[in-house]
Amino acid sequence: MISNARFDVLGIGNAIVDVIAPAEDDFLLAHALHKGGMTLIDHETSARLYGAMGPATIMSGGSAANTMVGIASLGGSAAFIGKVRDDEAGRAFHHDIQAAGVTFPTVAATAGAATARCLVHVTPDGERTMSTFLGACVELGPKDIDESYVAAARIVYLEGYLWDPPDAKAAFRKAADIAHRSGARIALTLSDSFCVDRYRGEFLDLLRTGMVDILFSNTSELHALYQTADLDTAIGELKKEKLLSFVTCSGEGCLVVDRSEVQSVIAAPIERLVDTTGAGDLFAAGALFGVARGFPLARCAAIGALAAAEVIQHYGARPECSLADLITQAGI
Amino acid sequence: MISNARFDVLGIGNAIVDVIAPAEDDFLLAHALHKGGMTLIDHETSARLYGAMGPATIMSGGSAANTMVGIASLGGSAAFIGKVRDDEAGRAFHHDIQAAGVTFPTVAATAGAATARCLVHVTPDGERTMSTFLGACVELGPKDIDESYVAAARIVYLEGYLWDPPDAKAAFRKAADIAHRSGARIALTLSDSFCVDRYRGEFLDLLRTGMVDILFSNTSELHALYQTADLDTAIGELKKEKLLSFVTCSGEGCLVVDRSEVQSVIAAPIERLVDTTGAGDLFAAGALFGVARGFPLARCAAIGALAAAEVIQHYGARPECSLADLITQAGI
Numbered sequence: 314m315i316s317n318a319r320f321d322v323l324g325i326g327n328a329i330v331d332v333i334a335p336a337e338d339d340f341l342l343a344h345a346l347h348k349g350g351m352t353l354i355d356h357e358t359s360a361r362l363y364g365a366m367g368p369a370t371i372m373s374g375g376s377a378a379n380t381m382v383g384i385a386s387l388g389g390s391a392a393f394i395g396k397v398r399d400d401e402a403g404r405a406f407h408h409d410i411q412a413a414g415v416t417f418p419t420v421a422a423t424a425g426a427a428t429a430r431c432l433v434h435v436t437p438d439g440e441r442t443m444s445t446f447l448g449a450c451v452e453l454g455p456k457d458i459d460e461s462y463v464a465a466a467r468i469v470y471l472e473g474y475l476w477d478p479p480d481a482k483a484a485f486r487k488a489a490d491i492a493h494r495s496g497a498r499i500a501l502t503l504s505d506s507f508c509v510d511r512y513r514g515e516f517l518d519l520l521r522t523g524m525v526d527i528l529f530s531n532t533s534e535l536h537a538l539y540q541t542a543d544l545d546t547a548i549g550e551l552k553k554e555k556l557l558s559f560v561t562c563s564g565e566g567c568l569v570v571d572r573s574e575v576q577s578v579i580a581a582p583i584e585r586l587v588d589t590t591g592a593g594d595l596f597a598a599g600a601l602f603g604v605a606r607g608f609p610l611a612r613c614a615a616i617g618a619l620a621a622a623e624v625i626q627h628y629g630a631r632p633e634c635s636l637a638d639l640i641t642q643a644g645i
Numbered sequence: 646m647i648s649n650a651r652f653d654v655l656g657i658g659n660a661i662v663d664v665i666a667p668a669e670d671d672f673l674l675a676h677a678l679h680k681g682g683m684t685l686i687d688h689e690t691s692a693r694l695y696g697a698m699g700p701a702t703i704m705s706g707g708s709a710a711n712t713m714v715g716i717a718s719l720g721g722s723a724a725f726i727g728k729v730r731d732d733e734a735g736r737a738f739h740h741d742i743q744a745a746g747v748t749f750p751t752v753a754a755t756a757g758a759a760t761a762r763c764l765v766h767v768t769p770d771g772e773r774t775m776s777t778f779l780g781a782c783v784e785l786g787p788k789d790i791d792e793s794y795v796a797a798a799r800i801v802y803l804e805g806y807l808w809d810p811p812d813a814k815a816a817f818r819k820a821a822d823i824a825h826r827s828g829a830r831i832a833l834t835l836s837d838s839f840c841v842d843r844y845r846g847e848f849l850d851l852l853r854t855g856m857v858d859i860l861f862s863n864t865s866e867l868h869a870l871y872q873t874a875d876l877d878t879a880i881g882e883l884k885k886e887k888l889l890s891f892v893t894c895s896g897e898g899c900l901v902v903d904r905s906e907v908q909s910v911i912a913a914p915i916e917r918l919v920d921t922t923g924a925g926d927l928f929a930a931g932a933l934f935g936v937a938r939g940f941p942l943a944r945c946a947a948i949g950a951l952a953a954a955e956v957i958q959h960y961g962a963r964p965e966c967s968l969a970d971l972i973t974q975a976g977i
Contacts, residue, residue, distance in 0.1 A: 334744075335965075368714070368741040368963060371703035382700070401733040409700040412666075631700060633667075 383598025658709025715930025923962025
C-alpha cells in the first residue's frame with residue numbers, strides 16, 4: 314500500500330444529478346420500473362417520466378461520487394473522476410462535490426448530451442427505484458484519466474455502472490494499469506443486479522485476472538454474479554476468488570470475506586427508514602476509508618454500517634452531517 | 646365571497662428556486678447577511694455566495710408559491726402567477742408546482758435574466774437566512790395577470806416581496822382591481838421586516854385605502870410596520886386598520902385580529918426543529934384555506950399552525966406529506 318498517497322481513495326464513476334420524489338408502488342408498475350433496481354432510459358423517456366413524477370428535490374448523486382463524499386465526510390481525502398456537461402446541473406454537481414471536500418479534476422463536456430440525471434422514486438417502504446439518463450457520462454474516456462491523480466491514490470474505486478457508457482471501460486482499464494503500477498489497490502462495486510446481468514462475464518474476468526483486489530456487492534448482486542439464489546453457495550464461490558469482499562445484507566448487516574475467512578458484522582441501528590438511496594455507496598465509503606487507513610476489517614465494516622445508517626434516515630444519497638463526528642460519538 | 650369560484654386562492658409572487666445548505670453563524674457574519682432575513686443580491690454576488698456555500702439541495706420555493714402548494718396539499722384549489730425563465734431551474738419550478746396540483750398559467754420568459762434563485766443558509770438553530778437573486782422575476786408585469794384566473798378566485802394572495810421587482814406592483818394593482826370587481830378578497834403578507842422597511846408607506850396605504858382585506862405578518866414585520874418594539878402597541882395600531890389579520894409569533898402560536906377582536910391560538914407541537922424556511926408561507930396556506938372555506942377563524946389559525954409545524958421539521962419550504970391527511974389525523 315502507498316504510505317504517502319495524496320488520496321485515500323480515488324473514485325471513477327458516472328457523474329449524476331439525482332431528482333428525487335416520493336412515489337407509490339402503482340407508479341412503478343404503471344411505468345414498468347423494476348423496484349429497487351436501476352433502469353437506463355433515453356432522454357425522451359426521462360422527460361416523460363419526470364413529467365409524471367411528483368414535486369422533486371434535486372441533489373447531486375452518482376454512486377462512486379456519493380462514496381467519495383462519504384470518505385471526505387469521514388475525514389479522509391478523496392478525489393473523483395466523472396463527466397458532466399457545462400450546464401446548470403453540471404455546475405451544481407461540480408459545486409456540491411467540491412464543497413464536500415472532494416477533489417474533482419474532470420473537465421466538463423462543452424458539447425453533446427446534458428449532464429446525467431437519475432430519477433429516484435422513493436416508495437413508502439423507503440426503497441428507491443432509479444431511472445437513469447446517462448447523458449454526458451457517455452463522454453468519459455481514457456483521456457479523462459489523469460495519471461497523476463490515479464498514482465496518488467491508495468485505493469482506486471470503480472462502479473460497475475461504468476460498463477454502461479461506451480468508453481468508460483477503457484478509462485477503467487487505463488486507471489487500473491496505472492494503479493497497479495503505483496502499488497494502489499483496485500476496488501469495484503457490482504452496483505446493481507441488473508448491471509451484473511448485463512456484464513457478468515466481464516466482471517468475473519476482472520476478479521479472476523487479478524484486476525480487482527476488493528469487491529463490494531449486496532446479496533442480490535452476488536446472487537446475480539454466481540447465478541444462484543442461495544447465499545451460502547454464492548459465498549462459497551466468492552471465497553474461491555481470493556479477494557477481500559464486503560457483502561451487504563440490508564438490515565442484517567454485512568459479511569466480510571477475506572479470501573477464505575468470513576466475518577459477520579451487524580447493521581447500525583436506525584430510528585426511521587426514509588430513503589435507502591446511497592446505502593451501498595455510504596457503506597463502501599466507510600469500509601474503504603477504514604481499509605485505506607489500515608484498520609481491522611470488522612472496524613472497516615462497522616464504519617461502513619454507521620455511514621449507511623446515517624444516509625437512509627433522510628432523502629438523498631449524501632450525508633447530512635459530519636460522519637467523522639458520528640464515528641467519534643459511536644466510539645468506533 | 647364568490648361561492649362557485651374555481652380557485653380557493655390565487656397567489657401572485659416571485660417564482661424562485663431555493664438552493665439550501667446548512668451554514669454556521671460565522672458564515673452569515675463573514676458574508677454580512679442579516680440572520681433570519683432576506684437580502685436581495687445581484688447575479689455576481691449570487692455566484693460568489695453559492696461558491697462559498699456547502700453542498701446544496703435544490704427545491705422549488707418562492708413565498709406565495711409555497712403557500713399555494715400548501716393549499717393544494719390541504720385539498721384546496723390553488724393557482725399561482727409568477728415569472729420564470731425557460732431554463733433548467735424554470736422548468737423544475739414549473740414541474741414542481743404543477744405536480745403539486747397548483748394551476749400555473751404564467752408563460753416563461755424567453756430572454757433576459759435566469760430564473761430567480763434564493764440561497765437559503767440554515768444555521769444549526771433551524772433559522773434560515775436568505776439571499777435572493779430575483780432574475781426573471783423582474784419581468785413580471787400587468788400582462789401576466791390573466792383576468793379569467795383572478796376573477797375565478799375566492800381570495801387573491803400577494804407577497805410583500807412583489808414590491809421589489811419593478812413592474813410587479815402594477816401587476817398587483819391590476820389583480821386587485823379585478824378581484825374587487827369580482828367580489829374576491831385580497832390578502833397580503835408583509836414577507837420580511839426588511840421588506841417592510843423598504844415599502845412601509847406603500848404597505849400602510851394598501852391597508853388604509855381598502856385595497857387589502859386580510860393581512861399576514863409575524864411580530865417583527867408588525868414591529869417594523871408600526872415602528873415600535875412593543876407588540877401591544879403594534880396590535881393596538883393594527884386594530885385600527887379594520888382588517889382580518891393573522892400575526893404569527895413563532896413557537897408561541899399566533900394572534901387572530903378580526904377588526905377589534907383578538908384571539909390567541911397556540912402553535913402545533915413539533916418533535917425537532919430542522920429548518921424554519923416556509924413556516925410563514927405554510928401558516929398562511931392553512932389560514933387562507935380555512936378562510937376560503939368559511940371556517941371559524943380559530944380553526945383557520947389552527948390549520949395554519951399544523952401546516953407550519955410540518956414544514957419546519959424538514960429541509961425545504963414545501964410539505965413532504967399530505968397536509969389534508971395531517972389535518973384529518975389531528976381532528977382539526
